[in-house]
Amino acid sequence: xxxxxxxxxxxxxxxxxxxxxxxxxxxxxxxxxxxxxxxxxxxxxxxxxxxxxxxxxxxxxxxxxxxxxxxxxxxxxxxxxxxxxxxxxxxxxxxxxxxxxxxxxxxxxxxxxxxxxxxxxxxxxxxxxxxxxxxxxxxxxxxxxxxxxxxxxxxxxxxxxxxxxxxxxxxxxxxxxxxxxxxxxxxxxxxxxxxxxxxxxxxxxxxxx
Numbered sequence: 001x002x003x004x005x006x007x008x009x010x011x012x013x014x015x016x017x018x019x020x021x022x023x024x025x026x027x028x029x030x031x032x033x034x035x036x037x038x039x040x041x042x043x044x045x046x047x048x049x050x051x052x053x054x055x056x057x058x059x060x061x062x063x064x065x066x067x068x069x070x071x072x073x074x075x076x077x078x079x080x081x082x083x084x085x086x087x088x089x090x091x092x093x094x095x096x097x098x099x100x101x102x103x104x105x106x107x108x109x110x111x112x113x114x115x116x117x118x119x120x121x122x123x124x125x126x127x128x129x130x131x132x133x134x135x136x137x138x139x140x141x142x143x144x145x146x147x148x149x150x151x152x153x154x155x156x157x158x159x160x161x162x163x164x165x166x167x168x169x170x171x172x173x174x175x176x177x178x179x180x181x182x183x184x185x186x187x188x189x190x191x192x193x194x195x196x197x198x199x200x201x202x203x204x205x206x207x208x209x
Contacts (some may be wrong), residue, residue: 020087020132027124027196029203030091034132037077037086037098044095045088046073053118059153060115062176076100085110087132089125096120099129101137101145109144110137114156124196126159131193134165138183145181153177164192 021035037045049057049068057064075081076098089097096117101110112133114126137145149156151171160167166185170178 020136024128025197025200025204026091026128027200027203029200029205030123031204032096032125032128033090034128035088035090036079037088038079039074039077041077041088041095042073045077045098048095048098048117049073049115051117052115056115056118059150059156060113062150085133085136087129087136089116089129091120097125097129099126099133101133103140103142107140108142109146110142111146111148113147114159121155124200126156127163127196130159130163131189134181134183134189143182143184145183147179147181149177149179151175151177162192164189 021033024032024034026032046068050066052060054064057066075084076086078084083103084100085103086098086100088095089099094117097120098115099112100114101112103110112130114129116123116125134145145165147156147160149160152175157177160169160179160181164187165181165183166187168180168182172178
């Protein structure tokens with residue numbers, strides 16, 4: 001599936017997530033595979049978090065966590081946990097990024113979070129994962145996505161600011177930025193996504209000397 005933002009609405013929750021498997025291009029033109037997490041991905045996800053640098057772990061969890069509790073890992077990858085949706089980004093068989101959202105009890109709001117392997121920063125992985133999560137959230141009639149990040153996490157704030165969604169931000173006294181995306185508002189997500197895809201295709205095309 002290539003044009004994930006323009007696909008028709010699907011109502012069944014399992015179908016909404018399961019059909020979100022597709023290939024895409026990074027901003028450097030390299031291919032990447034996006035797919036929903038499965039229980040068979042448990043060991044991959046465990047190793048991914050174990051190998052994150054202290055800085056990346058801190059930005060993801062607001063603290064250093066060298067090991068994630070097993071129950072938490074299972075919830076990340078178990079497709080039957082309806083309130084927890086996870087997309088995995090894979091490059092040449094290597095897990096390079098994880099994007100998740102957890103649905104609030106109201107079913108109208110979900111909180112997103114991302115982690116990207118240290119050697120794959122600045123390649124557009126978090127943006128691609130956010131695009132995919134937005135598609136799933138809208139098909140599940142979720143009205144808002146929220147996120148929290150530290151004030152100095154410039155990379156993540158740049159993703160939120162440029163993805164093309166209608167956003168509002170608030171900085172609290174602890175230095176935490178609270179971001180809200182209005183999924184019902186008119187936005188530029190599809191336009192920005194197309195621009196990013198065209199740029200990636202250009203990067204992937206060999207230059208002619």
